[in-house]
Amino acid sequence: MxxxxxxxxxxxxxxxxxxxxxxxxxxxxxxxxxxxxxxxxxxxxxxxxxxxxxxxxxxxxxxxxxxxxxxxxxxxxxxxxxxxxxxxxxxxxxxxxxxxxxxxxxxxxxxxxxxxxxxxxxxxxxxxxxxxxxxxxxxxxxxxxxxxxxxxxxxxxxxxxxxxxxxxxxxxxxxxxxxxxxxxxxxxxxxxEQEALLQATISRQRTAMSRELHDIAAHHLSGIAMMAAAVARQIDTDPATAKHSVGQIRQQSRAVLTDLRRLVGLLREDTDADRPVETLDAVSALVRARRAAGAEISLVLPAHQVEAGPLTQLVAYRMVQESLANAAVHAPGAPCAVEVGEPGGGWLAISVRNGVPRGPDPGPGSGFGLVGMAERAQLVGAELDYGPTSEGGWEVRLRLPLGETVGAVDGPAKPRDAGARRA
Known part of the structure; x- marks a missing residue:
């Protein structure tokens, strides 16, 4: 048949x-x-x-x-x-x-x-x-x-x-x-279904990679821009200081290249899985690097070491890094204050505040920096709050849970002024 x-x-x-x-x-x-x-x-x-x-x-x-x-x-x-x-x-x-x-x-x-x-x-x-x-x-x-x-x-x-x-x-x-x-x-x-799950995973990974690239580039490039502006003023009046600033620019350039290589290395099979993530202890080095670039930053740290998980500490570090980068871009010359509060009630409060800018504001940014901070806060069940201060500056506050994360908060963030935007 x-x-x-x-x-x-x-x-x-x-x-x-x-x-x-x-x-x-x-x-x-x-x-x-x-x-x-x-x-x-x-x-x-x-x-x-x-x-x-x-x-x-x-x-x-x-x-x-x-x-x-x-x-x-x-x-x-x-x-x-x-x-x-x-x-x-x-x-x-x-x-x-x-x-x-x-x-x-x-x-x-x-x-x-x-x-x-x-x-x-x-x-x-x-x-x-x-x-x-x-x-x-x-x-x-x-x-x-x-x-x-x-x-x-x-x-x-x-x-x-x-x-x-x-x-x-x-x-x-x-x-x-x-x-x-x-x-x-x-x-x-x-x-x-497997293809759809794979595409969703790839999309999430791309989002995470783009967020990290934004934070790294914004942090280092804003410092390079500040030092380049200082060199332009010092090259005729203070050549020695200008040479020092050029050296700082070179160091910042190498740092951004190193961080980008590490980030791209995550995509390779032979990447160094033992490389530690950034922690709260690295906030001091971050502030020193910004000060070396010419920024006026005050730092307040808790008296004792904060016990928190690696993911929670990475979220805190990235929040400070992005906030200082935003301040350098949108509030040039303004003094900044970074404060890591004492743990209490199972929570840790971190704030980054800048004063009134002394130079022209380039205008609203893309908003991706705040989006990235909000997404990280949701990941560990933290609360993110940001907006202008009464003195005309800007403040970002983050409340991190120090115990086990039981879930994300409702909503990505709580802006105090819906009309205010930053990168």
């Missing part, structure tokens, strides 16, 4: 090999039937080989086989049509030869059910069963069966057998095909 269609939406093929097989089997049985229906066989009279009745039966069997070819494309028509062709033989009373017409019907039913579900074929199958039972009943009466009831009792089981056996076999094939298709669709859905 030719391959069955895998799904209703695909092209439904012809079945020439199934038609040829069913026709060959039926003709072979017709050839041996006269010899089998000899005296004492109980089969009754059959058409003699080569006479008109025999050729009529052969033509009907071949016509049925030819119709089986189209079962895959029009089973609703072929199944009852093949069964109906057998009724052409009823007027000539072919006897047992009529039973041979069931071969093509069984093949057609199997192909139809295997290719499609049983439900849409219930009507055609019922019609085919009635036609088969009718033909068997009439031919049984012509053979002199003992009574109408006996002929009916014999015809109905034969029709049920001819329809039921291929129906069962076709249903098994159809069920296995549907199970295979369902498994294929399930695997396809799982593959798409």
């Amino acid at each position: 030719s391959p069955l269609p895998q799904s209703p939406g695909r092209f439904r093929p012809l079945h020439p090999w199934a038609a040829l097989s069913s026709g060959a089997v039926a003709i072979c049985m017709l050839l041996v039937l006269p010899a089998a229906a000899g005296p004492g066989s109980g089969l009754g009279p059959v058409p003699a080989l080569g006479d008109a009745a025999w050729w009529t039966v052969a033509v009907v069997l071949l016509a049925q086989a030819a119709a089986v070819t189209w079962t895959g494309r029009a089973p609703e028509v072929v199944v009852p049509g093949v069964a109906g062709m057998a009724l052409v033989l009823v007027p000539m009373s072919p006897g047992p030869a009529f039973t041979l017409t069931a071969v093509a019907v069984m093949v057609a039913v199997f192909l139809a059910v295997a290719a499609r579900a049983v439900r849409p074929l219930r009507g055609p199958l019922l019609v085919a069963g009635v036609l088969l039972a009718t033909g068997q009943f009439v031919t049984a009466g012509a053979r002199g069966a003992t009574g109408t009831v006996a002929a009916l009792i014999g015809a109905v089981p034969q029709a049920l057998l001819v329809i039921g056996l291929p129906l069962l076999a076709g249903s098994v094939v159809s069920a296995r095909r549907d199970a295979h298709e369902a498994r294929r669709l399930e695997l396809e859905a799982l593959r798409r």
Whole structure:
């Protein structure tokens, strides 16, 4: 038989090999039937080989086989049509030869059910069963069966057998095909889900990388800009100090390159996994670096070392780093104050405040710096608050939980002035 269609939406093929097989089997049985229906066989009279009745039966069997070819494309028509062709033989009373017409019907039913579900074929199958039972009943009466009831009792089981056996076999094939298709669709859905999760992970990693790049570049480049401005003023009046400032610019440039290399190194398999993250202890070095760049910064630290997790300390360090970078850009020349409070009640408060700028403000930035601080605060369940001060400056406050993080706070941050923006 030719391959069955895998799904209703695909092209439904012809079945020439199934038609040829069913026709060959039926003709072979017709050839041996006269010899089998000899005296004492109980089969009754059959058409003699080569006479008109025999050729009529052969033509009907071949016509049925030819119709089986189209079962895959029009089973609703072929199944009852093949069964109906057998009724052409009823007027000539072919006897047992009529039973041979069931071969093509069984093949057609199997192909139809295997290719499609049983439900849409219930009507055609019922019609085919009635036609088969009718033909068997009439031919049984012509053979002199003992009574109408006996002929009916014999015809109905034969029709049920001819329809039921291929129906069962076709249903098994159809069920296995549907199970295979369902498994294929399930695997396809799982593959798409894995791809979606992978893309979401990549997107989150890209966001984290861009946030770190922003913080590193903003911190170092703002310091370089401040020192470059100082060099422009000192190069004529104080060459020695200008040379020192140039050295500071060189150090800042190397520092930003080193930090960027470390960040890009996170993407490599051979990256140094033991490199420690920035902590609160590094805030002092951060302030000293900004002071060396010419910034006026005061620092207040707690009397004792703060016990906090590495992620919490990294969030605190990045908040101070970004706030000082913002102050250098948006409040040039303004004094800054960094204060790390004493832990109390399981919380640690950190604030970065700058005074009134002494130079022109370049205007609102992109807002990514505050977004990054807010996202980090959410990550550890901290509270971020920022906005202008009453003196005309700007303040960023961060409250960090020192215990286990139980969840993020509602909302990324709490700006005191929705109209105020910074980078």
